[in-house]
Amino acid sequence: MDEPTTQAPVIEPGHTFATVTDKISSIVLTRPTSNGWLLGFGLAFLISMGLLYAVGYLFLRGVGIWGVNIPVGWGFAIVNFVWWIGIGHAGTLISAILLLLRQSWRNSINRFAEAMTLFAVACAGMFPILHLGRPWLAYWLFPYPNTMRVWPQFRSPLVWDVFAVSTYATISLLFWFVGLIPDLATLRDRSENRATQMIYGMLAMGWRGSARHWARYETAYLLLAGLATPLVLSVHTVVSFDFAIGIVPGWHTTIFPPYFVAGAIYSGFAMVLMLAIPIRKFYGLEDFITDRHLNNSAKVMLATGLIVAYGYAIEAFMGWYSGNRYDSFLLWNRLHGPYSFFYYLLLTCNLAIPQVLWIRKLRSSPLWLFIISGVILVGMWLERFIIVVVSLHRDFLTSSWGMYYPTRWDWMTYIGTIGFFLACMFLFLRLLPMISIFEMRTLLPEAEVKPE
Amino acid sequence: MKRTAIYGMMAEFDTPGDLVTAARRTYEAGYQKIDAYTPFPIEELSEAIGFHRNSVPLVVLIGGILGGCSGFALQYWIHVINYPVNVGGRPLNSWPAFIVVTFEMTILFAGIFAVLGMLALNGLPMPYHPVFNVPRFAFASKDRFFLTIFSSDPKYDGIDTRRFLESLGARSIAEVPS
Numbered sequence: 001m002d003e004p005t006t007q008a009p010v011i012e013p014g015h016t017f018a019t020v021t022d023k024i025s026s027i028v029l030t031r032p033t034s035n036g037w038l039l040g041f042g043l044a045f046l047i048s049m050g051l052l053y054a055v056g057y058l059f060l061r062g063v064g065i066w067g068v069n070i071p072v073g074w075g076f077a078i079v080n081f082v083w084w085i086g087i088g089h090a091g092t093l094i095s096a097i098l099l100l101l102r103q104s105w106r107n108s109i110n111r112f113a114e115a116m117t118l119f120a121v122a123c124a125g126m127f128p129i130l131h132l133g134r135p136w137l138a139y140w141l142f143p144y145p146n147t148m149r150v151w152p153q154f155r156s157p158l159v160w161d162v163f164a165v166s167t168y169a170t171i172s173l174l175f176w177f178v179g180l181i182p183d184l185a186t187l188r189d190r191s192e193n194r195a196t197q198m199i200y201g202m203l204a205m206g207w208r209g210s211a212r213h214w215a216r217y218e219t220a221y222l223l224l225a226g227l228a229t230p231l232v233l234s235v236h237t238v239v240s241f242d243f244a245i246g247i248v249p250g251w252h253t254t255i256f257p258p259y260f261v262a263g264a265i266y267s268g269f270a271m272v273l274m275l276a277i278p279i280r281k282f283y284g285l286e287d288f289i290t291d292r293h294l295n296n297s298a299k300v301m302l303a304t305g306l307i308v309a310y311g312y313a314i315e316a317f318m319g320w321y322s323g324n325r326y327d328s329f330l331l332w333n334r335l336h337g338p339y340s341f342f343y344y345l346l347l348t349c350n351l352a353i354p355q356v357l358w359i360r361k362l363r364s365s366p367l368w369l370f371i372i373s374g375v376i377l378v379g380m381w382l383e384r385f386i387i388v389v390v391s392l393h394r395d396f397l398t399s400s401w402g403m404y405y406p407t408r409w410d411w412m413t414y415i416g417t418i419g420f421f422l423a424c425m426f427l428f429l430r431l432l433p434m435i436s437i438f439e440m441r442t443l444l445p446e447a448e449v450k451p452e
Numbered sequence: 453m454k455r456t457a458i459y460g461m462m463a464e465f466d467t468p469g470d471l472v473t474a475a476r477r478t479y480e481a482g483y484q485k486i487d488a489y490t491p492f493p494i495e496e497l498s499e500a501i502g503f504h505r506n507s508v509p510l511v512v513l514i515g516g517i518l519g520g521c522s523g524f525a526l527q528y529w530i531h532v533i534n535y536p537v538n539v540g541g542r543p544l545n546s547w548p549a550f551i552v553v554t555f556e557m558t559i560l561f562a563g564i565f566a567v568l569g570m571l572a573l574n575g576l577p578m579p580y581h582p583v584f585n586v587p588r589f590a591f592a593s594k595d596r597f598f599l600t601i602f603s604s605d606p607k608y609d610g611i612d613t614r615r616f617l618e619s620l621g622a623r624s625i626a627e628v629p630s
Contacts, residue, residue: 016595017491017594017595018594018595021491021594021595143526143530150535151530151531151534151535153537154527154530154531154549154550154553155531155539155546155549155550157552159553160552160553160556163552163553163556164552164556167556167557167559167560170560170563170564171559171560171563174563174564174566174567175563177567178567182491182492182593185593186491186593186594188593189590189591189592189593189594190590190593190594205571205576205577205578206576206577206578206579206580206581207576207593208581208583208584208592209489209490209491209592209593210487210489210574211475211487211488211490211494211497211498211500211501211503212487212498212503212574213574213576214490214492214493214494214497214498215493215498215503215506216506216508216570216573216574217493217570217574218495219506219508219509219570220508220512220566220567220569223508223512223562224563224566224567227512227559227562227566228559228563230555230559231556231559234552234555234556238552241552438491438492438493439492441491441492442492442493446467446468447468447492447494448468448469449468449472449494449495449496450469
């Protein structure tokens with residue numbers, strides 16, 4: 001774990017327990033609400049009102065207002081669902097998998113990455129429900145004793161997905177909240193105003209940092225990380241089963257689970273960087289979120305990007321090698337069909353442009369990383385668009401061929417969820433410590449207990 | 453626990469190393485009912501105060517087994533007993549298709565048991581606790597390290613215990629009113 005000295009440190013030198021505590025808790029407790037925050041939150045809130053409007057109209061008129069029809073029945077709803085849930089995966093990867101791998105640099109980014117996971121899963125969860133057509137009957141997805149005397153079909157990947165996503169949301173919430181408890185106690189003890197003392201005090205549940213409590217806490221936290229690790233890998237695997245269990249050309253492949261998981265982490269780290277870079281700038285947190293974090297995240301993107309590239313290569317190879325006329329037609333259709341422009345754009349965004357991350361100088365340049373992360377997010381969205389739309393729009397029978405065009409309601413719902421996500425992020429930054437204070441303390445040299 | 457007006461005696465230390473040494477010596481001096489309070493987890497400390505029985509892993513194991521069994525049992529009961537649907541003559545107990553939900557339920561129950569079990573074993577939520585009566589204790593969540601000897605300890609004595617804590621090099625010592 002001890003890195004060579006050429007690397008940037010995880011925390012800038014000179015910090016103590018007190019300075020780390022004060023710096024992070026002051027953002028929540030004492031700093032006045034800045035105009036920038038108000039503007040950002042206001043804008044994001046306004047956009048999420050657009051979501052409310054689009055959803056309200058959807059409930060009034062039904063899914064006919066969207067561009068979905070036969071043969072493309074899935075459209076934007078499923079594209080956005082997969083995109084959002086993929087983004088969430090980076091948060092769990094950072095908080096659970098890197099914890100188990102003892103990558104202590106993750107301590108400064110895990111809290112807001114977990115918050116990102118929660119909000120991304122909330123956005124993702126909306127889409128399948130809105131797509132149901134009769135969203136008020138969404139509870140039929142769960143097995144409960146009912147007067148109709150029917151039960152969900154547990155052999156269907158769509159029911160697996162309900163369990164995978166709801167378990168993922170629950171465990172992510174628990175993991176995030178458990179991580180917050182000691183920091184909420186810090187906020188309770190630091191705040192000078194009765195109302196905030198009460199609120200943070202209630203949430204901290206009387207945490208007093210007892211050695212016995214810490215021992216159980218650490219065990220529970222590690223076990224949760226151990227449980228979340230297979231969970232996060234299973235969630236996108238199950239999402240890919242939604243496709244791979246079907247017989248549609250381009251979906252029915254065994255490469256899907258690993259390729260989906262890699263793509264999820266790829267887009268998730270892009271979102272982490274797109275959030276971390278402005279946050280550390282506006283809140284002056286360069287001491288805690290250092291160039292080391294940016295560099296490491298860029299390396300993860302590079303690695304997962306190459307796994308995704310391997311997935312594309314295998315898809316194309318199998319299209320040719322299988323000798324299946326539908327599979328080879330799909331490959332031809334991607335390269336020359338009506339949506340070929342988007343396929344080339346996808347290859348540019350996901351394969352070509354991210355290769356510049358091999359250059360060390362770009363990996364430590366916040367501006368370039370921000371831009372490249374944006375490109376990757378667009379690329380990963382296009383990937384899901386290609387998978388859903390290009391496979392569906394040319395059905396097995398030529399008489400059933402069609403085209404898919406998103407409507408303004410599709411766009412409004414999609415952009416609305418981005419607003420909702422950002423509004424939640426803004427609230428989180430203002431109300432809760434965005435960096436785990438107690439885990440930052442353990443990184444300081446003075447935290448070491450020297451043997452007697 | 454004896455009902456007394458004094459809950460214990462609290463000593464404050466500057467560094468985690470001082471606290472661990474002090475805790476070890478207190479335990480070795482024969483004090484049994486002690487606790488230490490720190491702003492972050494210190495691995496050596498729970499050993500030093502003589503805390504060995506951590507039953508969180510057992511609780512999580514029970515949760516996981518319960519979740520997995522009930523997840524599979526739910527699907528088996530639905531598809532084999534209560535609502536059998538014949539799909540092309542395939543077996544009703546199509547267990548490979550039940551693996552995903554069984555797995556998810558295992559994780560869900562184990563995770564919930566881990567969190568609720570940890571909180572329950574720690575006795576949280578606890579709205580009131582005597583240690584918070586010491587004003588300096590607010591720093592236990594920032595940068596100070598505390599050791600408390602409870603008055604319920606048979607060896608506890610207002611004067612001797614204070615003298616003992618002073619000998620450990622505590623920065624400040626305070627009685628904790630209950």
